Amino acid sequence: MSDRPLVAVVVFPGSNDDRDAAWALGSVGAEPTFVWHEETSLPKETGAVVLPGGFSYGDYLRTGAIASVAPVMDPIRTFAAEGGPVLGICNGFQVLCEARLLPGVLRPNRQLEFVCRDAALRVEVVDSVFLRRCAVGQELVIPVKHGEGAWYADEGMFVQLAARGQIVLRYTDDVNGALGNVAGVVNETGNVMGLMPHPEHAVDPLLGSADGGLLLAALVDAAAAHRTLTPA
Numbered sequence: 338m339s340d341r342p343l344v345a346v347v348v349f350p351g352s353n354d355d356r357d358a359a360w361a362l363g364s365v366g367a368e369p370t371f372v373w374h375e376e377t378s379l380p381k382e383t384g385a386v387v388l389p390g391g392f393s394y395g396d397y398l399r400t401g402a403i404a405s406v407a408p409v410m411d412p413i414r415t416f417a418a419e420g421g422p423v424l425g426i427c428n429g430f431q432v433l434c435e436a437r438l439l440p441g442v443l444r445p446n447r448q449l450e451f452v453c454r455d456a457a458l459r460v461e462v463v464d465s466v467f468l469r470r471c472a473v474g475q476e477l478v479i480p481v482k483h484g485e486g487a488w489y490a491d492e493g494m495f496v497q498l499a500a501r502g503q504i505v506l507r508y509t510d511d512v513n514g515a516l517g518n519v520a521g522v523v524n525e526t527g528n529v530m531g532l533m534p535h536p537e538h539a540v541d542p543l544l545g546s547a548d549g550g551l552l553l554a555a556l557v558d559a560a561a562a563h564r565t566l567t568p569a
Contacts, residue, residue, distance in 0.1 A: 384560030388429025401431030430531030447514025
């Protein structure tokens with residue numbers, strides 16, 4: 338068994354950031370492995386799961402909707418229910434919301450245009466395993482590239498999520514019209530997270546920022562811990 342925790346990177350038809358995610362995860366200490374959407378189980382020793390960005394199934398029905406019922410989502414649901422860390426990036430965030438593993442929905446950007454630029458984020462909560470290398474109030478610079486990234490929930494849900502600490506990242510300005518400038522949320526137990534920015538594109542200062550590496554390295558920490566706790 339490798340000393341590096343195994344992180345499964347799910348590949349849907351239309352995923353286009355799966356290789357980027359795998360490279361970035363490897364750079365922060367993971368052993369990434371690709372898992373095709375038709376698989377009905379995750380590899381043995383999986384410590385974490387990443388749903389990468391892209392356009393799963395071409396977004397032909399509703400963004401993330403078809404992917405949310407792909408065969409691989411059943412073992413991912415089980416993995417998450419057992420406390421396994423699951424990270425959804427951009428399209429992966431949309432998939433997790435459609436699969437009801439995360440609250441809210443992602444709607445078209447307020448400006449009805451594709452947004453592609455660096456975005457400043459503020460860390461709101463660090464209780465989740467994904468933010469444990471960050472500090473409350475810390476600002477991160479991570480690029481965004483999406484057309485349907487405006488997170489939304491009804492007012493009652495929004496208030497409850499904020500009170501429970503499930504809103505973990507907010508844009509420092511209005512990037513896409515997201516309710517409350519929300520950029521990332523977690524589930525109630527904090528082991529499933531979705532964010533629209535792409536941390537895998539911010540792991541090297543030569544690319545403009547290494548702030549995304551803080552999130553991915555925390556994921557690797559969580560993957561190692563989960564693998565240790567999982568019975569052989």
